[in-house]
Amino acid sequence: MRQLLFFVSAFLLLNAGMFAQSEFTPFFEMGVKSSASFAKAYISDDDVGSNFAGPVVGVRYLHMQTKNMGFLMEVNYNRLSFSSEGTDYSYSFIHTPFMTRVRFPLGRKHDIGLNVGSYLQMVLDHQDDVVFDRRTLFGLAGGIDYGFLLGNMRLSLEGRYHYNLHSNSEDAEDMRSGWLEIGLAVSFRSSRKK
Numbered sequence: 001m002r003q004l005l006f007f008v009s010a011f012l013l014l015n016a017g018m019f020a021q022s023e024f025t026p027f028f029e030m031g032v033k034s035s036a037s038f039a040k041a042y043i044s045d046d047d048v049g050s051n052f053a054g055p056v057v058g059v060r061y062l063h064m065q066t067k068n069m070g071f072l073m074e075v076n077y078n079r080l081s082f083s084s085e086g087t088d089y090s091y092s093f094i095h096t097p098f099m100t101r102v103r104f105p106l107g108r109k110h111d112i113g114l115n116v117g118s119y120l121q122m123v124l125d126h127q128d129d130v131v132f133d134r135r136t137l138f139g140l141a142g143g144i145d146y147g148f149l150l151g152n153m154r155l156s157l158e159g160r161y162h163y164n165l166h167s168n169s170e171d172a173e174d175m176r177s178g179w180l181e182i183g184l185a186v187s188f189r190s191s192r193k194k
Helices: 002-014
Strands: 027-043 046-064 069-084 087-106 110-126 136-150 153-164 178-191
Touching (some): 027 069, 046 087, 046 178, 087 153, 110 153
Antiparallel strands (some): 046 069, 087 110, 110 136
16 A cells, blocks of 8 residues: 555656646647548448548647647548448548647657547538438547647647437437547647747
8 A cells, every 4th residue: 555655646746747837838739630530320221330431631720728728629521431342432521629638748849638529510412322311410529649849840640539429310319420530630839928
């Protein structure tokens, strides 16, 4: 028990600087992102779900008012497709995540961010066989990213999972889409004086 208490105390003391607000200047970042997306969506004659994949491109805005808390907004375009027995299926949508960012600085140049929030998904087009009775869907998203600074440019590697809160179909309640994104983002930082 004493050893556990010692290790917990040492960990908290060593990381106390991570949560201190000394010498922090609020900043914002604007940038672009590109990801690979892997989704589960439904074809009308397939009740189990099919594995769609495709690219994601988007723009983002991050605002950090404190050293560890901020918010992230994005507008992303997804185009996903799936092939089965010589038939191609596809759909595209725009989604707009609004997320809280919890940031853990790792020195002056590196950080890890946890992003949690919600999004709106607006389906632009889909083949008739792909089930999207609702054109606008709401969902939850969460992910992690690792970033490092090169001057005012921040490069980050990120992963995120999205899950629709209601069914794609008006007839079946259990047709909820979810998708995983893995990608890169390039952002440019601008600091503001307190």
